[in-house]
Amino acid sequence: MARMNDLANTPDAARPERQRKPDWIRVKAPVSKGYHETRKLMRDLNLNTVCEEAACPNIGECWTKKHATVMILGDVCTRACAFCNVKTGMPRIVDPLEPEHTAAAAAKLGLEHIVVTSVDRDDLPDGGAGQFVKVIQALRRETPNTTIEILTPDFRGKMRPAVEAICEAGPDVYNHNLETVPRLYPTIRPGARYYASLRLLEEVKNHDPRIFTKSGIMLGLGEQRLEVHQVMDDMRSADIDFMTMGQYLQPTPKHARVEDFVTPKAFDAFGAIARAKGFLQVASSPLTRSSYHAGDDFARMRASREAKLAKQQTA
Numbered sequence: 509m510a511r512m513n514d515l516a517n518t519p520d521a522a523r524p525e526r527q528r529k530p531d532w533i534r535v536k537a538p539v540s541k542g543y544h545e546t547r548k549l550m551r552d553l554n555l556n557t558v559c560e561e562a563a564c565p566n567i568g569e570c571w572t573k574k575h576a577t578v579m580i581l582g583d584v585c586t587r588a589c590a591f592c593n594v595k596t597g598m599p600r601i602v603d604p605l606e607p608e609h610t611a612a613a614a615a616k617l618g619l620e621h622i623v624v625t626s627v628d629r630d631d632l633p634d635g636g637a638g639q640f641v642k643v644i645q646a647l648r649r650e651t652p653n654t655t656i657e658i659l660t661p662d663f664r665g666k667m668r669p670a671v672e673a674i675c676e677a678g679p680d681v682y683n684h685n686l687e688t689v690p691r692l693y694p695t696i697r698p699g700a701r702y703y704a705s706l707r708l709l710e711e712v713k714n715h716d717p718r719i720f721t722k723s724g725i726m727l728g729l730g731e732q733r734l735e736v737h738q739v740m741d742d743m744r745s746a747d748i749d750f751m752t753m754g755q756y757l758q759p760t761p762k763h764a765r766v767e768d769f770v771t772p773k774a775f776d777a778f779g780a781i782a783r784a785k786g787f788l789q790v791a792s793s794p795l796t797r798s799s800y801h802a803g804d805d806f807a808r809m810r811a812s813r814e815a816k817l818a819k820q821q822t823a
């Protein structure tokens with residue numbers, strides 16, 4: 509199978525330890541008034557964000573627009589994935605005020621759409637599903653017009669009850685990322701199982717087909733083109749509505765290194781293939797992240813489903 513670019517053929521010894529970021533990946537430093545206001549609000553409400561914890565390159569743009577992705581269940585994760593910048597260790601007790609504080613943040617930021625994610629909490633009997641439910645309930649109560657997107661862990665060993673409880677709470681979008689192709693799981697996502705993650709998303713649809721499902725992968729970890737196509741097919745078999753693809757960036761030298769900087773043109777080509785495979789919505793670009801432009805993409809996905817249903821009714 510063909511590699512994504514010639515770098516993959518460079519002998520290990522000749523490769524630089526950390527590749528220089530190409531121009532298309534460079535972003536402006538976060539300095540705006542909106543950025544500082546978003547930051548202060550998160551501190552005041554004692555909320556963590558994946559924007560900061562994952563060192564997201566889009567933070568300047570998103571926070572200027574007051575779009576922040578809240579990370580619940582603390583800032584310490586029980587897993588140690590090779591791509592992720594979030595701290596690993598023994599997490600602290602769950603903050604009972606987090607649901608109300610998340611709703612207060614959505615109200616103060618005036619969010620039409622909120623994305624809520626979490627660390628993995630394998631230490632908790634329900635994996636943290638109960639806290640997702642409480643957050644959704646608080647948001648529905650305090651900001652009923654805000655649409656809700658959740659990005660959950662895989663709830664290893666307790667997936668079915670966790671998914672059931674969360675679906676009952678009724679998020680608009682259920683996101684769970686596959687992160688990479690199955691061949692790279694043992695090194696990149698060692699604590700997880702590719703097919704278990706796919707099953708989780710299938711389970712959401714089985715439970716409530718009205719909930720949009722979403723999943724994404726990072727490119728640049730050494731995956732091959734046809735492996736990415738296979739992931740798309742697997743996602744479509746699980747009836748996933750929305751696929752995201754973005755460039756993996758190495759947060760620190762201790763993390764998995766970048767094998768390829770995939771060009772914007774190659775991202776466009778992957779996006780076109782994904783659209784042809786029937787996803788309602790596809791986001792594919794170097795800076796795409798699960799929650800990047802999530803509100804606009806949600807509106808497009810909803811319109812796309814409505815158009816599809818209208819077409820089926822007239823056929």
Ligand code: SF4
Pocket residue numbers: 558559560564565566567568570571575576577797798799800801
């Ligand atoms: S893309 Fe998502 S994680 Fe990154 S800054 Fe924007 S909202 Fe935060």
